[in-house]
Amino acid sequence: MSVSGLYGVLTYTLGQRTREIGIRMALGATSSAVVRMVMTQSARLAGIGAAIGLAVALGVMAVLSHLITLQNVSVLDGGAFAASLALVAVATALAAYGPARRATRVDPSETLRAEG
Numbered sequence: 001m002s003v004s005g006l007y008g009v010l011t012y013t014l015g016q017r018t019r020e021i022g023i024r025m026a027l028g029a030t031s032s033a034v035v036r037m038v039m040t041q042s043a044r045l046a047g048i049g050a051a052i053g054l055a056v057a058l059g060v061m062a063v064l065s066h067l068i069t070l071q072n073v074s075v076l077d078g079g080a081f082a083a084s085l086a087l088v089a090v091a092t093a094l095a096a097y098g099p100a101r102r103a104t105r106v107d108p109s110e111t112l113r114a115e116g
Helices: 002-016 018-024 033-065 076-105 110-114
Strands: none
Touching: 002 033, 002 076, 018 033, 018 076, 018 110, 076 110
């Protein structure tokens, strides 16, 4: 559920930045530089969110491990945490790359005229 929310937020946010990307392109930025900038900013946001989420999840799991005593079962599953972080990274990359490439393919003068 968090991956779909992340995808939606990043896609919406990047859609709102079309004018900014048009200005950058009009001032001479290359499409690869703009895509790299968007990917870096998106990865930074997702990394901060993942770190906070991981810290909260580990805290909750530590509390639950004291409340729930299961024999030979660990509440803290490193594989599950690693898989969720990988899923967030892939979702971030997909959510950021598509709209960034789409925005760089638009003619900067048309973008500035349409939203000006």
